[in-house]
Amino acid sequence: MTQPLRLGIAGLGTVGAGVVRIVRRQAALLEARTGRRIEISAISARDRSRDRGLPLAAYAWEDDPVVLARRDDVDVFVELVGGADGVAKAATEAALNAGKDVVTANKAMLAIHGQALAEQAEALGRSIRFEAAVAGGIPVIKALSESLAGNEITRVMGVMNGTCNYILTRMEAEGLGYNALFQEAGRLGYLEADPTLDVGGIDAGHKLAILAAIAFGTRPDFDGIAIEGIERISLQDIRQAADMGYRIKLLGVAQRSARGLEQRMQPCLVPADSPLGQLEGGTNMVVLEGDAVEQIVLRGPGAGQGPTASAVIGDVCDLARGFRMPVFGQPAISLRRAPAAIAGLPAPYYLRMSLLDKPGALAKIARILGEAGVSIDRMRQYGHSEATAPVLFVTHKTTRAALDHALREIEQTDVIAGAPVVLRIEHV
Amino acid sequence: MTQPLRLGIAGLGTVGAGVVRIVRRQAALLEARTGRRIEISAISARDRSRDRGLPLAAYAWEDDPVVLARRDDVDVFVELVGGADGVAKAATEAALNAGKDVVTANKAMLAIHGQALAEQAEALGRSIRFEAAVAGGIPVIKALSESLAGNEITRVMGVMNGTCNYILTRMEAEGLGYNALFQEAGRLGYLEADPTLDVGGIDAGHKLAILAAIAFGTRPDFDGIAIEGIERISLQDIRQAADMGYRIKLLGVAQRSARGLEQRMQPCLVPADSPLGQLEGGTNMVVLEGDAVEQIVLRGPGAGQGPTASAVIGDVCDLARGFRMPVFGQPAISLRRAPAAIAGLPAPYYLRMSLLDKPGALAKIARILGEAGVSIDRMRQYGHSEATAPVLFVTHKTTRAALDHALREIEQTDVIAGAPVVLRIEHV
Numbered sequence: 001m002t003q004p005l006r007l008g009i010a011g012l013g014t015v016g017a018g019v020v021r022i023v024r025r026q027a028a029l030l031e032a033r034t035g036r037r038i039e040i041s042a043i044s045a046r047d048r049s050r051d052r053g054l055p056l057a058a059y060a061w062e063d064d065p066v067v068l069a070r071r072d073d074v075d076v077f078v079e080l081v082g083g084a085d086g087v088a089k090a091a092t093e094a095a096l097n098a099g100k101d102v103v104t105a106n107k108a109m110l111a112i113h114g115q116a117l118a119e120q121a122e123a124l125g126r127s128i129r130f131e132a133a134v135a136g137g138i139p140v141i142k143a144l145s146e147s148l149a150g151n152e153i154t155r156v157m158g159v160m161n162g163t164c165n166y167i168l169t170r171m172e173a174e175g176l177g178y179n180a181l182f183q184e185a186g187r188l189g190y191l192e193a194d195p196t197l198d199v200g201g202i203d204a205g206h207k208l209a210i211l212a213a214i215a216f217g218t219r220p221d222f223d224g225i226a227i228e229g230i231e232r233i234s235l236q237d238i239r240q241a242a243d244m245g246y247r248i249k250l251l252g253v254a255q256r257s258a259r260g261l262e263q264r265m266q267p268c269l270v271p272a273d274s275p276l277g278q279l280e281g282g283t284n285m286v287v288l289e290g291d292a293v294e295q296i297v298l299r300g301p302g303a304g305q306g307p308t309a310s311a312v313i314g315d316v317c318d319l320a321r322g323f324r325m326p327v328f329g330q331p332a333i334s335l336r337r338a339p340a341a342i343a344g345l346p347a348p349y350y351l352r353m354s355l356l357d358k359p360g361a362l363a364k365i366a367r368i369l370g371e372a373g374v375s376i377d378r379m380r381q382y383g384h385s386e387a388t389a390p391v392l393f394v395t396h397k398t399t400r401a402a403l404d405h406a407l408r409e410i411e412q413t414d415v416i417a418g419a420p421v422v423l424r425i426e427h428v
Numbered sequence: 429m430t431q432p433l434r435l436g437i438a439g440l441g442t443v444g445a446g447v448v449r450i451v452r453r454q455a456a457l458l459e460a461r462t463g464r465r466i467e468i469s470a471i472s473a474r475d476r477s478r479d480r481g482l483p484l485a486a487y488a489w490e491d492d493p494v495v496l497a498r499r500d501d502v503d504v505f506v507e508l509v510g511g512a513d514g515v516a517k518a519a520t521e522a523a524l525n526a527g528k529d530v531v532t533a534n535k536a537m538l539a540i541h542g543q544a545l546a547e548q549a550e551a552l553g554r555s556i557r558f559e560a561a562v563a564g565g566i567p568v569i570k571a572l573s574e575s576l577a578g579n580e581i582t583r584v585m586g587v588m589n590g591t592c593n594y595i596l597t598r599m600e601a602e603g604l605g606y607n608a609l610f611q612e613a614g615r616l617g618y619l620e621a622d623p624t625l626d627v628g629g630i631d632a633g634h635k636l637a638i639l640a641a642i643a644f645g646t647r648p649d650f651d652g653i654a655i656e657g658i659e660r661i662s663l664q665d666i667r668q669a670a671d672m673g674y675r676i677k678l679l680g681v682a683q684r685s686a687r688g689l690e691q692r693m694q695p696c697l698v699p700a701d702s703p704l705g706q707l708e709g710g711t712n713m714v715v716l717e718g719d720a721v722e723q724i725v726l727r728g729p730g731a732g733q734g735p736t737a738s739a740v741i742g743d744v745c746d747l748a749r750g751f752r753m754p755v756f757g758q759p760a761i762s763l764r765r766a767p768a769a770i771a772g773l774p775a776p777y778y779l780r781m782s783l784l785d786k787p788g789a790l791a792k793i794a795r796i797l798g799e800a801g802v803s804i805d806r807m808r809q810y811g812h813s814e815a816t817a818p819v820l821f822v823t824h825k826t827t828r829a830a831l832d833h834a835l836r837e838i839e840q841t842d843v844i845a846g847a848p849v850v851l852r853i854e855h856v
Contacts, residue, residue: 022578022720032645032758033577131575137721139567139575147559147567149461150450150741217460275727278706292450292738293565293728299703300724310720313578323751330460 004037005320006073008100010065010091011080012045015105015132017052018309019078024054030313034320041073069095076101076319078312084108092117096126103315105132105308111206114213114220118332128327129315134207135160135284137307138300139314144288145214145329151290153215155255157426161204162282162302163190164230164250168267169280172238172247178231190282200229204252205265211286212254212263213328218338220328221263226344228266237352237421240392241269244378246350247277251426257345261338269350269425275299276428287428344424346397348377353410353420354388355381361415362391368413372406374398388417394425432465433748434501436528438493438519439508440473443533443560445480446737447506452482458741462748469501497523504529504747506740512536520545524554531743533560533736539634542641542648546760556755557743562635563588563712565735566728567742572716573642573757579718581643583683585854589632590710590730591618592658592678596695597708600666600675606659618710628657632680633693639714640682640691641756646766648756649691654772656694665780665849668820669697672806674778675705679854685773689766697778697853703727704856715856772852774825776805781838781848782816783809789843790819796841800834802826816845822853 007023009016023030023040030038042060044067062068069077069091077095079102081088088109095102102121104110110117110130121128131141135158144153159165167181174181182199185191190198197203209222230250241248246269254263270276275297279285284302289295301307328335355361362381369376378394395403407420435451437444451458451468458466470488472495490496497505497519505523507530509516516534523530530549532538538545538558549556559569563586572581587593595609602609610627613619618626625631637650658678669676674697682691698704703725707713712730717723729735756763783789790809797804806822823831835848 018720026578026580029580030578032762033573035759138724139571142570142575143567145461146746147570147742148738149745150454150458150738152454152457273706275703275706278701278703290738292446292734292741294732294735296566296726296728298724298726301722304722306720307722310576310578310718313720314575317577318574321751321753323749325749326463331463334460 002036004039005316006039006041006075007078007316008042008068008071008074008076009040009078009080010044010068011082012043012052013080014305015308015312016045016080017054018305019080019312020054020056022309022313030317034317036320038316038320042068042071044068065091066094069100070098074100076103076316078316079104079106082106082108084112089113093120096121096124099124099126101127101319103129103312103319105130105312107133107203107206107210111209111220111222114210114328115332115335118327121327122332127319127324129318130210131315132308132311134210135286136300136302136304137310138284138286138298138302139311140211140286140298141214143296143298144211145325148288148290148293151292153288153290155253155289156211156215156286157251157253158284158286159249159276159279160207160252160284160286160302161198161201161250162284163198164204165279166190166282167199168230168233168238168248168250171235172242175235177235178233196229199231201227201250201265204250208252208254208263208265212261213335215254216256216261216338217330217335218261219335221261221338221340224261224338224340225263225265230267233267236390237423240352240390241350242272244392244394245272246270246425247272248423249276249279251276253426255345257341260341262341262344264344267423269423270428274428344400346399348397348425349395349403350423350425351393351395351420353391354417355391356415356417357387357389358415364413364415365391365410368409369393369406372409373402374406430464432467433744434467434469434503435506435744436470436496436499436502436504437468437506437508438472438496439510440471440480441508442733443736443740444473444508445482446733447508447740448482448484450737450741458745462745464748466744466748470496470499472496493519494522497528498526502528504531504744506744507532507534510534510536512540517541521548524549524552527552527554529555529747531557531740531747533558533740535561535631535634535638539637539648539650542638542756543760543763546755549755550760555747555752557746558638559743560736560739562638563714564728564730564732565738566712566714566726566730567739568639568714568716568726569642571724571726572639573753576716576718576721579720581716581718583681583717584639584643584714585679585681586712586714587677587704587707588635588680588712588714588730589626589629589678590712591626592632593707594618594710595627596658596661596666596676596678599663600670603663605663606661624657627659629655629678629693632678636680636682636691636693640689641763643682644684644689644766645758645763646689647763649689649766649768652689652766652768653691653693658695661695664818665851668780668818669778670700672820672822673700674698674853675700676851677704677707679704681854683773685769688769690769690772692772695851697851698856702856772828774827776825776853777823777831778851778853779821779823779848781819782845783819784843784845785815785817786843792841792843793819793838796837797821797834800837801830802834
């Protein structure tokens with residue numbers, strides 16, 4: 001008779017409670033599908049007295065996740081504490097050292113300490129699995145590391161922070177400014193304790209670093225990501241992008257070029273009629289491109305109790321079935337340090353500036369762009385009642401360097417008010 | 429040192445040649461990712477002399493796939509011959525009996541003989557893997573059987589025949605009738621040798637039977653699927669559906685209800701602005717719904733050399749990594765025989781009929797529908813120059829039984845010409 005697989009769960013917030021719920025409710029299904037009983041031995045959380053609507057008395061309680069991680073009756077340590085460092089990392093290391101496998105939803109820890117943890121796990125013959133760390137219920141880690149194992153991955157991109165997408169799509173739908181929707185997202189509990197993790201693009205950046213490591217066989221390199229948040233996206237840009245057939249998304253892109261690994265997490269324009277452009281609200285979407293598979297698109301809930309717990313349990317089931325592979329898809333010691341591509345691949349750009357009402361103003365801007373080698377695909381000047389007129393440009397493909405050169409010159413002229421808005425256009 | 433994993437490949441058509449190409453081109457990548465070298469020992473195809481643009485001389489040649497399947501230097505038999513019976517099945521059985529694992533793209537064989545083959549494989553401790561059998565490069569088998577293992581699956585649906593979707597979207601875009609596009613699809617090589625497999629919904633039905641077995645822990649039951657092809661979809665219905673905000677798709681749906689397992693593969697109306705409604709051309713899309721994950725949507729190329737070979741190689745890599753699980757996700761001997769739900773769950777329906785120009789004609793139709801308990805959500809009567817006027821109804825949710833009862837009465841009246849068109853509306 002096969003032994004049961006015994007879990008120790010640290011962290012009983014939304015996701016942890018969801019995991020306990022599935023293990024209890026679907027015990028028969030899990031056993032039918034994995035051939036083993038899946039049991040909870042012990043749990044740990046910050047507040048023992050809180051009512052989580054679950055009967056927890058049958059499970060041993062540990063105040064300290066590190067102690068939980070080392071318990072003899074735990075086979076798999078489920079880390080749902082969160083945070084890159086501190087107790088989450090200490091308990092993960094303790095679990096590995098004690099011979100346990102680890103399942104975690106902790107994107108910050110993996111993006112920042114993933115390389116060291118993977119080396120430690122693999123040296124000890126243990127697994128770390130983390131489907132829940134990226135895009136909630138969407139099986140993107142498995143698709144990338146297992147289903148597409150025969151592909152040279154060419155590009156990974158996605159909308160991976162539901163809160164940002166919620167704010168951006170509500171701005172367009174309701175005609176409300178960023179600040180009003182940021183406050184609404186806070187009231188609805190959609191923001192992390194430190195909201196810059198969401199709106200600053202950091203949370204999504206952690207996810208991108210993990211995907212890039214698997215996709216390209218490189219060490220997770222969070223510091224190598226060019227990150228820009230959505231805080232400065234105005235309703236005006238959302239409307240004018242829509243007018244040109246685009247939507248603004250906080251888009252992560254990782255791709256390899258001869259110049260190195262390019263990792264960006266920034267607001268971009270995408271065609272309004274593309275799958276990414278049509279993505280509404282808190283839903284996530286990841287696009288995976290490989291030399292053989294061409295392109296697959298995965299869409300689903302990026303957060304929430306059920307979807308995230310579903311991903312955690314999927315990992316637990318893989319361990320129950322005995323599936324073992326290197327943490328990032330190939331041995332950690334073989335992962336290369338990728339040189340960051342400073343200048344991204346050429347792309348079209350959206351530019352908006354406020355032109356002062358002076359003769360020859362537009363001609364001056366157009367001349368500077370032309371001299372910098374930035375060629376204009378489409379231009380629109382809007383009527384104006386005040387002293388400035390909004391002008392939009394969509395450029396042909398250009399390098400960011402050429403564009404920055406032109407923008408520095410433009411800012412030195414006396415024909416524009418304020419700083420130009422520059423957003424990359426990404427075609428899917 | 430780990431032994432290489434040695435493949436024997438039967439069938440060197442588009443997909444087989446693609447598999448050989450990936451094994452040759454990505455040898456280093458495959459070894460880095462799986463920890464084993466993946467080699468081809470022997471190959472087999474109908475025509476040895478055909479030039480496939482590949483150097484095949486290094487591989488042993490077998491004329492008979494059954495002999496290939498039994499070779500001592502083969503660990504995994506890759507079956508790409510196709511066809512439910514005949515040599516594909518004989519060679520698969522021979523491979524299992526000789527202790528080999530099997531990777532196949534053969535949906536017909538699995539939909540019809542999957543239960544027996546799974547029982548045989550599991551009794552022998554062998555695996556059959558078949559990601560390529562459903563939706564080409566989209567990792568739907570893995571998502572359903574592994575990623576969603578913690579979910580009670582509630583519904584599986586999808587557009588899984590690219591040729592049908594190509595014909596339907598071209599009909600709308602070009603304003604051409606079914607026959608013209610059927611012929612075009614043939615000229616472009618998009619049709620199977622027996623085209624009713626595609627346009628009759630049989631090929632997509634095979635895929636649905638496989639997904640339903642995994643989703644619901646039931647035996648594959650191809651005969652239990654209500655199948656209807658796209659041959660009778662008219663340009664008029666495509667246009668009038670569009671006018672009401674819908675698109676027509678050949679949609680497979682499998683779901684459980686108290687009445688049993690409902691499996692349908694039939695042309696349906698879906699909202700034009702839903703992910704399924706927006707699916708163009710030969711692309712496939714599968715929607716998976718579970719009690720925890722809510723809904724995930726997977727989209728990608730449903731056919732073609734690269735994508736299908738990518739799926740085959742993904743399976744090969746899983747075997748190289750030592751991943752083993754029951755063929756349909758839980759032991760074949762535990763799969764239940766699901767009673768087919770004769771009457772599907774209630775749904776809204778689209779009805780089109782040609783009303784004769786007689787006083788009270790519309791009132792008579794409306795009265796019959798009302799008396800049968802079919803309530804009308806929207807109705808449109810179009811102007812007419814001839815003796816008949818097209819009339820469309822979108823009903824509220826109703827049972828097919830109530831609708832059929834009304835339609836029998838309507839056909840007996842003297843106020844319509846020809847048979848009404850009835851299409852189910854599926855909301856995603």
